Amino acid sequence: MGLDAKSTEQDEDYQALIQFLYMAPIGLAQISVDGAILMANPVCAQLLMPLSPDGDLSNLFTALKGVAPDLRHRVNSFKPARGMVCDALQIQLNAGPPSKGAPQILSLGLLKLDGVRLMAVINDITRTRRCMRPSRPDATESSAGRAMRKMAFQPQASCRASKPSTSSDKNP
């Protein structure tokens, strides 16, 4: 195989890999221990941009500060060299402008990879939670069952999703 052919094949493989990551239906990000976003896929930006207070996406802890203010503390207080800092942490959003299909509940997983990096997995679980939540408390449900359900669905905090950061709307 010639060098050109090998280079073309590698380029094709690279594009296929990039496109695979672009199409992944969950948010993936690699962050530093201080929250700086080093790498992120499109769904990560899709889910986080409406929450980002400054239209920036440079720091995960900052982007989620309004709805999960304890993330930095969770990471700092996690002592093992690697492992799950949190798994499927549910984050309740209270988006300001109502819009069709906007996420209301996110799920966040944080995996510590080593002393300097973490992998974040972010997912919109609004529909899943809606399906699981009863429309009204079941009269036959035990108090223990209610307590467990309440624990499983613990809203963190609320915030307003930021409005589009419009620098020059010509026809708002």
Add this chain to the structure above:
Amino acid sequence: MSNELLAPFDGDQTTAFLAAASDKALDTLDYGVIGFDADCTVRRYNAFESKAAGLSPERVIGNHLFTVVAPCMNNFLVAQRFEDATSAGEVLDATIDYVLTLRMRPIKVKLRLLSMPGDTLRHILVQRRL
């Protein structure tokens, strides 16, 4: 006169230029251009955007913009605005600050969202923020 001067990112005549420009002319621009139809299928994808995203036009054209090509814009900040403007038959010409994940790196950009009632294609222009 160069196409960059004829059709600057924030120019008033840029929409008219995009509608008439050849693929070759789009490739001379120093910002990204994504043109998509009423079904949100990508029909035009210029060289600047192709290089920034790391994807050839062949891999992008014919795919759904908001689910396959750029899911990062599939929210109320971008996709919803196109849907609302199209449903209402209104002109959309708005520029917003945004962050794209080009080659998995968060990159600050300005997006210009363009949709004119009656036009076959709608456009998103992408310019890096300095």
